Amino acid sequence: MINDDSIVAIATATGVGAISIVRLSGKKSLQIALQISKQQNFTPRLATLTKLYDAQDQMIDQALVIYFQSPNSFTGEDIVEFQCHGGIAVTNMVVQTILSYGGRLATAGEFSKRAYLNGKIDLSQAYAISKLIDAKTQDGVKMLARQLKGELSEFVNIVRDDLLLILSYIEVSIDYAQEDLPEDITEQITSKLLNISDKLTNLLKASQQREGLIEGFKVAIVGKPNVGKSSLLNRLLNFDRAIVSDIAGTTRDTIEESINIGSHIIKIVDTAGIRDANDTIEQIGIEKSKNAIEEADIIIAIFDNSRIYDDEDDQIIELLNDTQKDKIIVLNKSDLENKFDKTKLPKVDLELNISKELVNNPIYELTSKIQQILDNNTLACDMALVSTNQVISVEHTLNDIKEAIKLFDDGSLEFFAYHINEALQSISSITRPYETDEMLDVMFGEFCLGK
Numbered sequence: 001m002i003n004d005d006s007i008v009a010i011a012t013a014t015g016v017g018a019i020s021i022v023r024l025s026g027k028k029s030l031q032i033a034l035q036i037s038k039q040q041n042f043t044p045r046l047a048t049l050t051k052l053y054d055a056q057d058q059m060i061d062q063a064l065v066i067y068f069q070s071p072n073s074f075t076g077e078d079i080v081e082f083q084c085h086g087g088i089a090v091t092n093m094v095v096q097t098i099l100s101y102g103g104r105l106a107t108a109g110e111f112s113k114r115a116y117l118n119g120k121i122d123l124s125q126a127y128a129i130s131k132l133i134d135a136k137t138q139d140g141v142k143m144l145a146r147q148l149k150g151e152l153s154e155f156v157n158i159v160r161d162d163l164l165l166i167l168s169y170i171e172v173s174i175d176y177a178q179e180d181l182p183e184d185i186t187e188q189i190t191s192k193l194l195n196i197s198d199k200l201t202n203l204l205k206a207s208q209q210r211e212g213l214i215e216g217f218k219v220a221i222v223g224k225p226n227v228g229k230s231s232l233l234n235r236l237l238n239f240d241r242a243i244v245s246d247i248a249g250t251t252r253d254t255i256e257e258s259i260n261i262g263s264h265i266i267k268i269v270d271t272a273g274i275r276d277a278n279d280t281i282e283q284i285g286i287e288k289s290k291n292a293i294e295e296a297d298i299i300i301a302i303f304d305n306s307r308i309y310d311d312e313d314d315q316i317i318e319l320l321n322d323t324q325k326d327k328i329i330v331l332n333k334s335d336l337e338n339k340f341d342k343t344k345l346p347k348v349d350l351e352l353n354i355s356k357e358l359v360n361n362p363i364y365e366l367t368s369k370i371q372q373i374l375d376n377n378t379l380a381c382d383m384a385l386v387s388t389n390q391v392i393s394v395e396h397t398l399n400d401i402k403e404a405i406k407l408f409d410d411g412s413l414e415f416f417a418y419h420i421n422e423a424l425q426s427i428s429s430i431t432r433p434y435e436t437d438e439m440l441d442v443m444f445g446e447f448c449l450g451k
Contacts, residue, residue: 006032007106007114008098010091017086022094024080024103025073025111032101033065033080036094042067042080052082055100060093061085075111076118122431124152124390131386136216138263143210143384151383152390156431159199159397162192163424170417186408193405200398207385207394216258216265217374220296222319224312227304228332228354233257233270235354235363262371269296293319298326298373300366305351306336309344317344326373328366389429396426 006026012019024032033042037050044067052060064083073079084090099105112129115121121129128147135141146152166189173185221229237257258267269292293299301320303313320327331340334351342348350366385391400423407416428434 006098006103007110008095008103009106009111010095011081012086012091014088015086020084020086020088020091022082022084022091022098023111024082024098025075025077025106025114026103027078028102029078029080030067030069032098032103033067033082035101036082036097037065039065044069044072047083052084052094052097054093054097060097061090063094071118071120074120075114076120077114122153123429124156124431125150127387127390128152137265139210144386146383147386152385153431155199155203155383156427159196159427160424160434162196163420163427166192167417167420167424170413170420173413189408190405193401193408197398197401197405200394200401203383203385204391204394204398206383207391210384216267217297218267218269218292218295219298219300219370220269220271220292221300221302222271222293223302223316224304224310227302229270229302231354232300232302232330232332233268236268236367261367262375264371264374266370266374290319293323293325296325298328298370299323300328300330302330302332302354303340303345304333305331305338305340306333308339309341313344317346320346328369328373330366393426393429397423400426 004027006024006028008022008024011021011023030042034040036052036054037048038053039048039050042048042065047064047066049062050065051062052065054060061084063085066081066083068074068079068081070076070078082094084094095105109126109130112121112126116123116126125148128144132141132144132148135144169185169189221232223229237259256267256269258265260266271292299320301316303309303316328349329345329347331342331345331348331351332354335353349369352366385394400419404416404419404423407413407419424434
């Protein structure tokens with residue numbers, strides 16, 4: 001239920017700037033705006049330069065006022081925006097005056113909530129708005145803009161419509177066996193379900209690849225102690241962030257720093273050397289290193305060309321083999337005598353000497369490889385899920401569809417219908433809740449029941 005009261009909030013970030021916007025939404029918005037400005041009326045969507053006055057008729061500011069008439073506004077209600085001169089004092093005075101004329105302060109997200117309740121946006125678009133504000137990468141902005149435009153909503157609606165049609169077929173088969181159904185109903189249902197399953201699987205895969213688009217991708221540097229992990233971090237950052245020492249186990253905790261590579265934000269994680277350690281603190285650091293591998297989008301594994309391959313190197317190889325993440329294998333200290341057995345490695349992407357400047361910049365070559373991997377993973381910024389809740393909803397939908405396919409083959413129509421209904425509930429939670437009446441509308445519209 002939407003309240004009739006008018007809500008107000010400062011829509012721009014706190015601080016000093018040229019412009020600061022106060023937004024007012026609700027039935028009394030136009031009336032309050034006319035009181036503050038002493039104007040007779042505002043033409044919808046026309047910026048009007050006017051003076052603003054407080055409740056004691058003292059001038060506050062000269063501002064641009066724009067009136068958006070219901071339903072043609074973000075919230076679907078009357079909205080008035082006051083574009084004041086920047087500064088917290090001015091905007092606070094405007095807000096206080098609006099409150100004195102009957103407005104109230106908006107709660108967090110209330111403008112978007114009203115837009116959703118009034119049918120102006122769905123849940124996926126509301127979430128895209130929230131994430132767009134915090135987006136740190138260009139690719140993330142592009143992806144969220146597509147979701148805000150309604151691309152994910154359109155995808156969900158297509159899946160919903162197919163599932164509704166399938167459910168209506170099955171309900172008719174169960175409850176109205178005397179009705180004529182299409183002869184190829186079995187083939188239609190199976191084909192639609194397999195098609196939906198493929199679409200959802202591809203969406204989950206694309207979303208996993210693009211997980212770091214908004215907050216930034218994680219790159220973990222791993223290796224046994226003293227192979228040059230901290231030196232590589234310092235070279236990538238171009239300053240000494242990590243302590244470099246010949247003493248094994250100097251880095252006992254993960255160190256994280258962010259840099260830009262191409263259009264991507266990269267969070268580089270320097271991990272503790274992975275080995276069998278007796279020191280309790282070092283053991284904790286090693287465990288964190290293994291967790292960093294699990295969370296990373298790319299793993300840079302460093303090995304020492306000047307040392308003989310040993311059990312500690314074998315541990316690293318085993319960890320690399322256990323993950324499907326993108327990997328870059330680096331053989332460090334390539335200027336020293338080769339003692340390392342390269343045949344033990346699945347591949348060697350780069351041989352360099354991290355601690356020295358070389359004529360051909362090896363760090364540039366490394367960052368180019370990182371950028372190439374990320375560019376490939378984010379190619380064209382395809383549609384993707386941008387929240388954990390969206391991912392969970394799609395996973396549940398996919399699981400119920402797979403279970404339904406098994407039951408359909410067995411002829412268990414009642415249980416099949418249950419899983420299709422569950423799938424509908426899950427996929428619909430991304431945009432708008434599923435109502436049973438929707439299925440009934442399809443049933444009666446498609447089959448003309450009760451004739």
